[in-house]
Amino acid sequence: SQTIHQWPATLVQPVGSPLSLECTVEGTSNPNLYWYRQAAGRGLQLLFYSVGIGQISSEVPQNLSASRPQDRQFILSSKKLLLSDSGFYLCAFTPPSGSSYNEQFFGPGTRLTVL
Amino acid sequence: QKEVEQDPGPLSVPEGAIVSLNCTYSNSAFQYFMWYRQYSRKGPELLMYTYSSGNKEDGRFTAQVDKSSKYISLFIRDSQPSDSATYLCAMSHSGNTPLVFGKGTRLSVIA
Numbered sequence: 170s171q172t173i174h175q176w177p178a179t180l181v182q183p184v185g186s187p188l189s190l191e192c193t194v195e196g197t198s199n200p201n202l203y204w205y206r207q208a209a210g211r212g213l214q215l216l217f218y219s220v221g222i223g224q225i226s227s228e229v230p231q232n233l234s235a236s237r238p239q240d241r242q243f244i245l246s247s248k249k250l251l252l253s254d255s256g257f258y259l260c261a262f263t264p265p266s267g268s269s270y271n272e273q274f275f276g277p278g279t280r281l282t283v284l
Numbered sequence: 285q286k287e288v289e290q291d292p293g294p295l296s297v298p299e300g301a302i303v304s305l306n307c308t309y310s311n312s313a314f315q316y317f318m319w320y321r322q323y324s325r326k327g328p329e330l331l332m333y334t335y336s337s338g339n340k341e342d343g344r345f346t347a348q349v350d351k352s353s354k355y356i357s358l359f360i361r362d363s364q365p366s367d368s369a370t371y372l373c374a375m376s377h378s379g380n381t382p383l384v385f386g387k388g389t390r391l392s393v394i395a
Contacts, residue, residue: 203382212372212385212386213328213385215382228382272318278325280325
């Protein structure tokens, strides 16, 4: 069966520190991968998505970046965190491009607090 | 006009009530429609998936899509306290494009 993992579950970081959040998918090959941020009262904001290794599309210009070093691994990074980076970060995947369905499945999320 | 509009609530109903949750959208190219349930501090969980117009039923949940009105609904019958969560609608126009989400409706079912 297909599963998605994220870690860490919670993180408290000082302003200006670096960030690395990891997401891995099991049970499928060549998935489309997504990073979202969910802030209170603001819904889900798509940050990045990837249709393959090394292929990253950025939806929102900011101090975050994403990488996909392996087929089922997606990493969200920052060199210097801002207070506004606080939020609930969600990774998601859909079946490979060309599949009949595009149901999107979410990971458990990482709650980031920047102080 | 936003692509997807969803009343944020909160919506509070007594246990056993029929709940109706709705989203409207502006992009007539949308063909794939989904409903997610999100419990507090958890990732969204896919509840219902519908392609194009029509109804889909799964247990106490029914999803309806009216493409002519650009309107989708999720009905919950015999609502339970365990249904208390935020419900998000989502849609896209093809299998390879990112989903567009509503902001979610917070539902409370009171025992």
